[in-house]
Amino acid sequence: MSAVSFEAVSFSYNGKAVLGPLSLSVPAGQTLVLLGQSGSGKTTALRLVNAMLVPTSGDVMVLGKRVKEWNPVALRRSVGYMIQDVGLFPHMNVERNIGIVPQLLGWETARTAERVRALLGLLRLDRSLATRLPHELSGGQRQRVGVARALAADPPILLCDEPFGALDPFTRAELQLEFRQLVAELEKTVLFVTHDVREAVHLGDRVALLDRGALEFSGTLDEFQQSTDPAVSALREYL
Amino acid sequence: MIEFFEYMWATRAEVLRHTVEHIGLVGVSTILAVAVGVPLGVVITRRARLRGPVLGVANVFQTIPSLAMFGFLIPLPFIGGIGARSAIVALVVYALLPIVRNTYTGITEVDAAVRDAAVGMGMTDREILRLVELPLAFPVMIAGIRVATVIGVGIATIAAAIGAGGLGVFIFQGVSRVDHLTILAGAIPAALMALILDGGLHLVERRLDWRRKRT
Ligand SMILES: Nc1ncnc2c1ncn2[C@@H]1O[C@H](COP(=O)(O)OP(=O)(O)OP(=O)(O)O)[C@@H](O)[C@H]1O
Ligand SMILES: [Mg+2]
Numbered sequence: 106m107s108a109v110s111f112e113a114v115s116f117s118y119n120g121k122a123v124l125g126p127l128s129l130s131v132p133a134g135q136t137l138v139l140l141g142q143s144g145s146g147k148t149t150a151l152r153l154v155n156a157m158l159v160p161t162s163g164d165v166m167v168l169g170k171r172v173k174e175w176n177p178v179a180l181r182r183s184v185g186y187m188i189q190d191v192g193l194f195p196h197m198n199v200e201r202n203i204g205i206v207p208q209l210l211g212w213e214t215a216r217t218a219e220r221v222r223a224l225l226g227l228l229r230l231d232r233s234l235a236t237r238l239p240h241e242l243s244g245g246q247r248q249r250v251g252v253a254r255a256l257a258a259d260p261p262i263l264l265c266d267e268p269f270g271a272l273d274p275f276t277r278a279e280l281q282l283e284f285r286q287l288v289a290e291l292e293k294t295v296l297f298v299t300h301d302v303r304e305a306v307h308l309g310d311r312v313a314l315l316d317r318g319a320l321e322f323s324g325t326l327d328e329f330q331q332s333t334d335p336a337v338s339a340l341r342e343y344l
Numbered sequence: 345m346i347e348f349f350e351y352m353w354a355t356r357a358e359v360l361r362h363t364v365e366h367i368g369l370v371g372v373s374t375i376l377a378v379a380v381g382v383p384l385g386v387v388i389t390r391r392a393r394l395r396g397p398v399l400g401v402a403n404v405f406q407t408i409p410s411l412a413m414f415g416f417l418i419p420l421p422f423i424g425g426i427g428a429r430s431a432i433v434a435l436v437v438y439a440l441l442p443i444v445r446n447t448y449t450g451i452t453e454v455d456a457a458v459r460d461a462a463v464g465m466g467m468t469d470r471e472i473l474r475l476v477e478l479p480l481a482f483p484v485m486i487a488g489i490r491v492a493t494v495i496g497v498g499i500a501t502i503a504a505a506i507g508a509g510g511l512g513v514f515i516f517q518g519v520s521r522v523d524h525l526t527i528l529a530g531a532i533p534a535a536l537m538a539l540i541l542d543g544g545l546h547l548v549e550r551r552l553d554w555r556r557k558r559t
Binding site for chain 2 (some may be wrong): 155157177178179180181182186188192193194195196205208209238254262
């Protein structure tokens with residue numbers, strides 16, 4: 106079963122078409138990596154999933170229900186969202202940042218605190234960091250907090266918009282490895298945006314390639330590795 | 345100098361009474377102005393069409409000479425008349441602009457990416473306001489309240505002209521009798537009060553600044 110699917114979805118900004126028509130689906134428990142150049146529509150595609158944007162035509166389905174039939178607030182609380190760099194709330198410490206969605210969902214404080222402790226452990230963040238503000242952390246620690254926050258309410262789906270883009274290669278490789286293990290273990294369905302081909306083959310079960318808003322290629326990782334599509338073989342040069 | 349302290353000591357009961365009146369005028373009017381101004385500032389971040397008119401009116405209020413404002417209020421029913429009520433209404437009107445403007449600016453200056461993340465977490469508009477925008481805007485809002493308070497201490501001295509009491513009583517008496525000691529008995533406590541309130545609110549502003557605190 107697909108956890109997320111795009112059914113002939115198009116999107117325009119003020120009449121200017123930037124995406125689609127796009128048909129694509131992500132089976133539950135798998136990671137789909139969205140590749141594409143800057144401006145190809147990757148972020149746009151992600152934001153259609155959590156109703157931050159509304160398709161001009163077509164439908165996005167999430168967990169068997171059309172996005173337009175979801176209550177946007179409820180949808181966003183059941184879909185983890187990770188954004189590069191800026192995503193954390195600058196005035197909230199690590200603990201509050203991680204616990205924000207549970208708080209919105211009205212969890213009891215004790216339960217939230219316990220969950221935050223567990224996530225700090227899971228993301229190998231030292232307890233002593235819990236009371237720090239985001240600007241008092243390293244880039245890698247901030248991204249770990251970002252991952253922890255996206256996982257906090259245990260959403261079945263995660264949307265990741267170049268979450269590791271700003272990291273040095275070492276931290277990046279480390280986080281990629283941990284992230285892959287984590288989502289496999291927790292059986293999350295993931296849409297992961299990147300323009301790094303290595304990251305794509307490292308994390309993805311499936312790969313989709315966007316080119317100026319159109320789907321150039323979509324398939325499993327094996328299919329991506331073997332495709333004779335010139336755009337795909339050109340990308341493989343970067344591996 | 346010694347002359348001044350002797351005068352203050354001799355009239356200490358009156359100085360104290362007018363100081364308390366003055367604090368009352370400024371305190372009550374500032375609290376009311378915050379109660380009106382902050383919600384107005386928030387509303388104009390949500391309804392762009394109201395922004396021009398609200399800020400425009402607050403701006404015009406600010407340009408009315410204070411003595412004229414007090415004068416206009418005297419004949420008005422309910423909100424006007426002789427005494428503290430008119431004075432408080434006038435002081436609220438003057439305090440509105442810095443409070444509304446800074447609330448508006450503080451909220452609109454919140455990083456769009458942070459607001460975007462809040463939407464993405466599934467916050468409702470009210471939650472974004474309460475958990476993200478207001479806390480981030482707080483230092484700017486307090487700065488506006490500070491300005492309003494200091495202006496209020498000065499303008500409240502003129503309230504004595506319509507029988508609202510306060511330290512202005514000394515100043516008007518002093519002016520009519522050409523007696524500088526009496527003028528100073530009003531002016532110096534008022535200046536001190538402005539300095540103390542300014543400093544105190546500056547401390548609050550720093551305490552509430554998230555960049556300086558771990559919460
Ligand atoms: N708010 C907006 N208004 C108008 N056009 C926009 C807006 N946001 C994005 N676009 C346009 O839509 C297109 C797709 O943008 P999108 O952000 O989805 O690209 P992307 O693939 O995520 O790029 P990047 O890798 O640089 O993040 C681009 O041409 C962009 O200029
Ligand atoms: Mg993008």
